[in-house]
Amino acid sequence: MPGNTDMKQILVTMVLLSLSAATPADWLGPEPKDADRYAPRNLEKILTANPLGENEEFKVMSLFENPRSKHVLVQVRDREPAHVHTDSDISVWLLRGNGVMHIGGKEHPVKTGDVIHVPRDVVHYYVNRGPEAGAALVIYSPAPGPDDRVLIREK
DSSP: OOOHHHHHHHHHHHHHHHHHHHSOOEEEEEETTEEEEEEEEEHHHHHHHSOOOTTOSEEEEEEEEETTEEEEEEEESSBOOOEEESSOEEEEEEEEOEEEEEETTEEEEEETTOEEEEOTTOOEEEEEOSSSOEEEEEEEESOOOTTOEEEOOOO
16 A cells, blocks of 8 residues: 555646646647747647637648658547548547547547557547537557548448
């Protein structure tokens, strides 16, 4: 059984993790018009200023791209279609929502704060289960080409 010091450290760690998950995140990267100038951009403010339209189920907003990577914000009202990325691995940081990430035929429950890695050429899609649109920061590595995203017909 852990001692008092161990329990205090565990409790402090849990509190810090819960606070960090609730804190709005900044994305620190090059300015769109000046790649040599870095400045933080609040992701929650960007999402709030660019909500899904009334008839939009899915929206992608680019934050940064160079040949080595691409960073985008993705919003999903209900679900995204099953697809693969043929050029890039992706890392997904769920900023809002909770739901199920389908990866390679398996279902994985996910929630705000989770980070998911999806290798290239693996079928995947997100199904939102929360009351608000899901939102994620997605990082492609390397940056995708124009035909990277290939939709998969579900059976």
